[in-house]
Amino acid sequence: MVTQRRAGARLEVRALSKTFELEGQEPLLTLDGVDLVAAPGEFVAVIGPSGCGKTTLFQILAGLESPSSGEVVIDGRHAENQLGACAFMPQRDGLLAWRRTIDNVTIGLELAGVRRQAARERAAPLLERFGLGGFESAWPWQLSGGMRQRAAFLRTVLLGKPAMLLDEPFGALDGITRSELQLWLLEVWSEVGSTVMLITHDVSEAVFLADRVYVMTPRPGSVAASLAIELPRPRTLELAESPEFGAHEARLRELLRTPRAAAIHADRA
Amino acid sequence: MRASVRRLLRSAWPPALVFAVLVLAWDLIANAVHASLSLPGPWYVVTGSWRDRGDLAAAMWVTTEEALLGIALAVLCAVILALAVDWSRAVRRSIYPLMVLSQTIPLIALAPVVVIWFGFGPAPKIAIVALFTFFAVAVGTIQGLGSADPDTMSLLRTMGASRAQILWRVRIPSALPQFFTGLKVGVTFSYVAAIFAEYVGATQGLGYYMSTANQYFNTELVFGAVIVSALLTLALFGLVVALERAVIRWRPPAQVNARW
Numbered sequence: 001m002v003t004q005r006r007a008g009a010r011l012e013v014r015a016l017s018k019t020f021e022l023e024g025q026e027p028l029l030t031l032d033g034v035d036l037v038a039a040p041g042e043f044v045a046v047i048g049p050s051g052c053g054k055t056t057l058f059q060i061l062a063g064l065e066s067p068s069s070g071e072v073v074i075d076g077r078h079a080e081n082q083l084g085a086c087a088f089m090p091q092r093d094g095l096l097a098w099r100r101t102i103d104n105v106t107i108g109l110e111l112a113g114v115r116r117q118a119a120r121e122r123a124a125p126l127l128e129r130f131g132l133g134g135f136e137s138a139w140p141w142q143l144s145g146g147m148r149q150r151a152a153f154l155r156t157v158l159l160g161k162p163a164m165l166l167d168e169p170f171g172a173l174d175g176i177t178r179s180e181l182q183l184w185l186l187e188v189w190s191e192v193g194s195t196v197m198l199i200t201h202d203v204s205e206a207v208f209l210a211d212r213v214y215v216m217t218p219r220p221g222s223v224a225a226s227l228a229i230e231l232p233r234p235r236t237l238e239l240a241e242s243p244e245f246g247a248h249e250a251r252l253r254e255l256l257r258t259p260r261a262a263a264i265h266a267d268r269a
Numbered sequence: 270m271r272a273s274v275r276r277l278l279r280s281a282w283p284p285a286l287v288f289a290v291l292v293l294a295w296d297l298i299a300n301a302v303h304a305s306l307s308l309p310g311p312w313y314v315v316t317g318s319w320r321d322r323g324d325l326a327a328a329m330w331v332t333t334e335e336a337l338l339g340i341a342l343a344v345l346c347a348v349i350l351a352l353a354v355d356w357s358r359a360v361r362r363s364i365y366p367l368m369v370l371s372q373t374i375p376l377i378a379l380a381p382v383v384v385i386w387f388g389f390g391p392a393p394k395i396a397i398v399a400l401f402t403f404f405a406v407a408v409g410t411i412q413g414l415g416s417a418d419p420d421t422m423s424l425l426r427t428m429g430a431s432r433a434q435i436l437w438r439v440r441i442p443s444a445l446p447q448f449f450t451g452l453k454v455g456v457t458f459s460y461v462a463a464i465f466a467e468y469v470g471a472t473q474g475l476g477y478y479m480s481t482a483n484q485y486f487n488t489e490l491v492f493g494a495v496i497v498s499a500l501l502t503l504a505l506f507g508l509v510v511a512l513e514r515a516v517i518r519w520r521p522p523a524q525v526n527a528r529w
Binding site: 059062063064083084086087088090092094096097098099107108111112139140141142159 | 420421423424425426427428429430434438439442445517518519520521
């Protein structure tokens with residue numbers, strides 16, 4: 001068991017829009033009425049072409065940006081403009097160069113007022129599980145790309161939030177490391193039990209990891225379609241070779257190719 | 270350790286060779302002109318200064334004290350000001366331009382006034398050293414604080430970090446490399462500034478020693494004092510480099526060497 005299992009939160013995004021007002025420029029509509037739901041403990045992926053506002057969506061969910069209209073509801077409570085409602089893992093690992101691994105993964109606890117010693121004691125047994133055993137006092141530059149992401153993920157898990165936002169966590173890794181980490185992420189997630197929302201631009205990654213995939217339209221971003229991934233868990237590498245898996249991928253690619261058409265189609269249905 | 274000594278030796282021999290050639294040229298020219306008053310040879314400078322080592326050492330300590338206290342004062346003021354400029358937009362907009370403007374004042378012209386204000390004791394020397402050193406440290410620190418990665422700060426904000434927590438955990442560590450760069454530039458001015466201040470009015474210190482030796486036509490002692498002050502500046506620079514390495518332990522070795 002990674003850490004105390006807790007109930008995941010129900011994460012809802014309702015009619016969320018975001019317009020950026022830049023001085024001397026036309027207002028930029030980035031998100032246009034996004035609706036998303038993640039059931040408690042569900043693993044949801046959000047996929048879309050670059051520039052579709054995925055990152056803006058996550059910044060709003062993380063509380064860094066406020067929506068122009070619409071709402072974010074976590075377990076029935078409004079959470080717009082609320083920092084710290086979800087645990088956020090950014091695209092780049094965000095490890096602090098001047099902190100050793102153990103102090104990097106415990107920074108969230110430290111900021112929350114947990115004493116350094118107590119925070120370290122809580123993190124220490126998890127380092128092994130996160131493939132960081134023996135590296136607790138290494139500086140970030142001494143870690144491999146995969147280890148850095150695992151450290152960033154441990155930092156996210158240790159925040160102890162009922163929902164996690166992962167922004168392309170494996171985007172910068174090589175293929176081998178990436179698929180290793182995907183398997184490992186699923187294992188850890190099944191132990192933690194929190195709700196996960198993942199941004200990705202990788203179709204296979206979305207199908208492999210998620211229970212449900214939301215496909216976004218190009219800017220202004222809105223949800224074009226939602227696809228349930230009805231594949232058994234635990235997901236294995238063999239499963240990724242199966243025809244069902246391939247069918248899901250094909251469907252998703254098709255939705256990505258014609259997101260506007262798909263949206264219209266979905267409206268009519 | 271042994272590897273680092275070897276590396277140091279390898280990087281030290283080219284400048285050492287050039288230096289030796291220059292000293293040799295100096296010696297040859299001094300012998301050729303044969304005018305110990307205007308151009309004493311290197312050997313004469315060394316033996317003459319050695320004979321006068323008591324007075325030279327005393328002057329050295331006085332100037333060193335002024336330089337170190339001046340640097341300490343400059344660092345204290347620079348860091349406080351940099352934090353204020355970094356923290357408040359109002360302070361940045363009102364103080365920062367004035368700070369840059371203050372650098373256009375010729376400090377050399379100001380020195381006699383500083384002596385009138387603070388008298389002939391160590392105070393005006395410390396003030397002048399601080400004036401000369403302050404700017405480099407302040408600018409380095411301000412730039413360093415501003416160089417903190419915005420994504421990292423956003424990440425900490427999503428964890429509920431306060432502004433003070435972000436300052437302490439992200440901005441200040443980010444500022445350290447540029448603070449030290451500023452300090453390295455600053456300390457190279459410190460002895461020159463102290464000696465210059467002593468020239469204007471003093472009863473002890475290397476500047477006073479030089480001007481007195483000059484008046485008595487002991488040119489070799491002037492040269493000796495110049496060499497000593499250069500060596501002291503070099504030692505101070507080395508001290509800052511050592512301090513930097515002790516404080517910033519998280520950089521990969523390649524980066525540390527490249528920054529030398």
